[in-house]
Amino acid sequence: MTGIGSDGDDRAHERPRGTIHVRDMTDGRGSQSHAVTTGTTTADASAVPAAAGAVRRARPQGIGSGRTRFLGAAGALLLLLAACAGDGEEVEEVTDTEVEATEDAPDEEDAATEPDDDGDADDEQAAEEPEPEPEPAVDPAEVGADELGVVPVLMYHQLREDGGSVYDMTAEEYRQELRWLFDNDYRPITVTQLVRREIDVPAGTKPVVLTYDDSTASQAQLTADGELDPETSLGILVEIAAEYEDVEPRASVYVITSSLFGGTGDGEEILRVLHEHGMEIGNHTHNHPNLRNLGNAEVQDELAMNVAMVADLVPDAEVATLSLPLGVFPEDRSLAASGSSEAGSYEHEGILLVGANPAPSPFDAEFDPLAIPRIRSNVDPDAELESTWWLEVIEAGGSNRPYVSDGNPETISFPADSGDRLDPEFEDRANPY
Numbered sequence: 001m002t003g004i005g006s007d008g009d010d011r012a013h014e015r016p017r018g019t020i021h022v023r024d025m026t027d028g029r030g031s032q033s034h035a036v037t038t039g040t041t042t043a044d045a046s047a048v049p050a051a052a053g054a055v056r057r058a059r060p061q062g063i064g065s066g067r068t069r070f071l072g073a074a075g076a077l078l079l080l081l082a083a084c085a086g087d088g089e090e091v092e093e094v095t096d097t098e099v100e101a102t103e104d105a106p107d108e109e110d111a112a113t114e115p116d117d118d119g120d121a122d123d124e125q126a127a128e129e130p131e132p133e134p135e136p137a138v139d140p141a142e143v144g145a146d147e148l149g150v151v152p153v154l155m156y157h158q159l160r161e162d163g164g165s166v167y168d169m170t171a172e173e174y175r176q177e178l179r180w181l182f183d184n185d186y187r188p189i190t191v192t193q194l195v196r197r198e199i200d201v202p203a204g205t206k207p208v209v210l211t212y213d214d215s216t217a218s219q220a221q222l223t224a225d226g227e228l229d230p231e232t233s234l235g236i237l238v239e240i241a242a243e244y245e246d247v248e249p250r251a252s253v254y255v256i257t258s259s260l261f262g263g264t265g266d267g268e269e270i271l272r273v274l275h276e277h278g279m280e281i282g283n284h285t286h287n288h289p290n291l292r293n294l295g296n297a298e299v300q301d302e303l304a305m306n307v308a309m310v311a312d313l314v315p316d317a318e319v320a321t322l323s324l325p326l327g328v329f330p331e332d333r334s335l336a337a338s339g340s341s342e343a344g345s346y347e348h349e350g351i352l353l354v355g356a357n358p359a360p361s362p363f364d365a366e367f368d369p370l371a372i373p374r375i376r377s378n379v380d381p382d383a384e385l386e387s388t389w390w391l392e393v394i395e396a397g398g399s400n401r402p403y404v405s406d407g408n409p410e411t412i413s414f415p416a417d418s419g420d421r422l423d424p425e426f427e428d429r430a431n432p433y
């Protein structure tokens with residue numbers, strides 16, 4: 001049995017250190033939100049619906065409560081660029097102009113059916129069964145629903161006793177972060193749920209996406225009786241979720257199929273157990289190469305081999321999303337989304353980047369399912385642009401306020417003044433208040 005943090009397969013040399021995708025911080029959404037306080041005081045209180053404020057006041061104090069910090073957007077960007085440059089590695093900027101809306105032009109066709117007026121009985125019957133209007137389960141204002149708010153997609157690597165690199169955590173730090181999330185009404189969904197816009201968390205709670213890269217030994221092992229080892233990342237998630245009435249241990253687990261969970265031979269069984277817990281198995285390639293260094297045929301082979309092997313090991317599991325190794329796209333970006341090789345074919349509905357900001361709501365016109373930003377997990381509140389720092393920003397409200405569910409996956413509820421973010425494709429489900 002391999003212990004946490006001693007899997008002997010240190011991937012530090014190939015981790016995405018310094019390859020951070022930077023959202024343009026000078027845009028309208030990023031620029032106001034970095035003046036941050038915790039608790040109930042926000043620097044941008046006017047943008048927070050009163051009801052959401054009431055909900056927030058009822059919650060436990062946030063991480064690092066009592067501290068006040070002001071940080072200009074330009075400063076954050078400089079810090080990030082400096083951090084990237086310091087590692088001497090590639091920095092890829094993703095500006096809002098690159099985050100192109102992928103949807104087609106909105107369908108202007110009127111959904112109302114043409115009445116015909118011959119007045120026969122069939123028509124009367126039809127009139128008694130109108131197309132049901134989507135109705136939210138609760139008063140959205142009462143729960144502070146805002147389904148155009150941001151969704152944190154957190155990125156985890158290894159648990160290590162010594163804390164490891166900036167990509168890792170101790171088990172205690174990880175437990176602390178999960179409990180904080182659940183205590184503060186975050187409820188896990190998978191990446192596939194996010195990109196399919198199937199966000200089914202209870203009214204008044206906030207979706208969070210927990211992602212795990214590299215299928216390392218510290219993420220999942222089995223006990224002698226075939227259960228998830230409660231000392232591993234995913235075992236800890238199952239254990240802590242069980243302490244809460246309405247928390248499902250959902251996770252998206254991006255596996256390297258040539259190196260499953262320390263290569264102990266239990267890989268197939270571990271994948272099956274994760275799938276049984278409702279966790280998503282995602283593509284992280286077969287060998288974890290930098291896809292930009294490969295030819296088109298090799299890129300497709302790396303991605304197709306992963307999908308074929310997972311399908312072979314866990315036939316019920318569907319690999320629908322990809323986490324790019326090192327956050328790097330192949331030269332031909334379209335091959336990240338779909339392709340084929342001798343191993344088979346693949347089609348990804350969602351693609352995860354490495355950094356460094358929350359994802360827009362999937363109903364926001366800016367949401368691009370094929371370039372979803374993630375936040376590196378880190379409990380240090382001073383670690384700029386990492387999880388504790390970002391969760392404080394999100395909880396403080398303002399332009400990075402969180403997605404808060406109205407409890408009905410069919411309707412999209414939001415304060416009327418944030419309606420300009422809505423992707424026109426979803427206008428018929430909109431419920432502004």
Ligand SMILES: [Zn+2]
Pocket residue numbers: 015213214284288324325326
């Ligand atoms: Zn990786």
